Amino acid sequence: MSAALRSFETQWRARTPDALQPIREQAMQRFLKLGLPSLRDETWRYTDLRGLAAQTYGEAGCAANADAVANASVTASASAGTGTGATSGKELLSLVHAGQQAATLTMINGCPILNADLPIINGIEINSIRELYKQDSNRVRRFFEAASDADQRRWVLLNTALFIDGLYLKITRAVARPIVIRHVSTGDSAQAAHPRVIIDASPGASATIIEHHLSEGDAAPLSNSNTHIALGKDAQLEHYRVYATGAGATHLDALDIHQAEGSQCRQFTIALGGGLVRSSLEARLNQRGASLDSYSLLAGHQDRHVDCVNIVTHAAPDTRSRQTARAIAGDVSRVIFNSKVIVNAGANGADSKQSCRGLLLSPNAEIDTRPQLEIHADEVKCAHGATTGRLDPDMLFYLLSRGLDRETAQSLLVFAFLADVLTDMSVSSARAAIESALISQLPDAQILRKFR
């Protein structure tokens, strides 16, 4: 048993049981039996967790005075000039606030701040998962599946066992105001946090939710987060998860999306920070007419490692999915994007497209992409394409031949490469903030800013 596993077991034994105990017990036993994923596991073959396994982890815990930490971390982010995560976090924060008056919820190390200052938003009910489970377990139980053996779900088991509390958002009608969930990591790398969020949209409801992961400094607790999205009939959601933690942070994030008839989800995964980021998305299009647009914008910078796994299951006829991934890798970074579309038997009329493009900005960077299809139905339309390369020499020459200097031309082309993802974001303030944070990680940021 690895040191990490032992320390998680110790934490587990030290816990005071709560109403979720039977669910947690099952998940923990499964996790202990399966152990940490390794390079031998299919979806983990590009990410070596041996360094992580050799460490021990204590519970990051809720800050004694959470409000103070929440405010302090904003200040810390605003004043930190060196950590790219902190810098980008600050920009995103200010722009989302100024531009569109988003409502903000905060979770510190996975503990939701549910106090009197909570914003009141018509059409959204905000609850603590634990409280709700205690009051009416039937409303929440369905979001805790039976323990799974799938290797991409290994850390979700641990999250289920150890999460302190989580946010439950019930969306009951059309909500125009974007909601920002700030996940703040604070502490040191010998600790672990397990943030959990449930987004439950009633039939016909709609919302925009931005999950923003940031850390106080470069070092932060191991974050093992899980978000579960359930969309009722004809519900619509635009969901963002933005990774902007410090360069020393390790973040394992799993997103589950379950879609009912005619529901539409637009999902943006933006990797701008962190040292090691593992991001998974598992979507199930459970009923006819469900539609998913997944966008991934993965920026490899310095020695960052970003491993993104998407698994989309078409479980009903006439379902639609689009996956658009743009990865850039500079310095000695590594970016991995693996996507898989599964069309179940009987899901005729399924329509899926996977487009993944990688752009290498440095000879020492690496991008791995692997689009996969698994089709068990006859009448389907499935397309996939993956390319990785350097800047297009024809485009570069065209710009140079117009007199632009090389640095400007290169920066423009890198940015243009990412445009497919950026232009489809409908929250303009978030888009501007993400653009700005992204630019700061590109070579020749100053030049590029003149063009925006």
Place this chain on the structure above:
Amino acid sequence: MLEISDLTARVAGKEILNGVNLTVKAGEVHAIMGPNGSGKSTLAQVLAGREDYEVTRGSATFEGHDLLAMRAEERARAGLFLGFQYPVEIPGVNNVYLLKAALNAKRKAAGEPEVDAYDFLALIRQKMKFMQMSETFLTRGVNEGFSGGEKKRNEVLQMLVLEPKLAILDETDSGLDIDALKVVSQGVNSLRDPARAVVLVTHYQRLLDYVIPDYVHVLSGGRIVKSGDKSLAQELERRGYDWVMGAQVA
């Protein structure tokens, strides 16, 4: 203005240009014609500074400066313009940004201040009108989704905004219908000036009905094998390239 002497160049180990000699003076319009694969586009690209081509012999000077020692962007700022045969689409880079950046790069190199945003837009609109281009151009990515004809109009528009001393237009006439050909020709003619020169690279004589050249050269096998006035183009149209190449063999 442009002095090319014994220019020899290859790409991927293959000789494409094999000793080109050409002198272009200010105020002149030269047409370079020739069959497919004769090296016309290579010559245009080598002059504009494409790095994939390796110049193995000879020289080229532009207003007395060693052109081959200059980088592509330096050549552009010094007043050389290449109109591309296949203008590349660059989604995500706006047409107007590119034009403004290009103009400012040139002005900066000449020690002039950056162009005022308002004046620039007025200039663009005026030139677009002249080139009969749609307003939607302003918001689109460089050549993004343009038809072949629109791309060529855009090349000429860029040329009109940048006002180069030497314009090298690589098959700017190909793929144009007759109306577009007239508009493009009008654009080229508007730039004719005693202080400027134009080199038209073309496969067909058609363009030369609208832009009358002072000299016509035939490029074949990477060399200029015949030179004359505009009547040479008409003769080529009548007798075909085999006539020149046959004469060369004989």
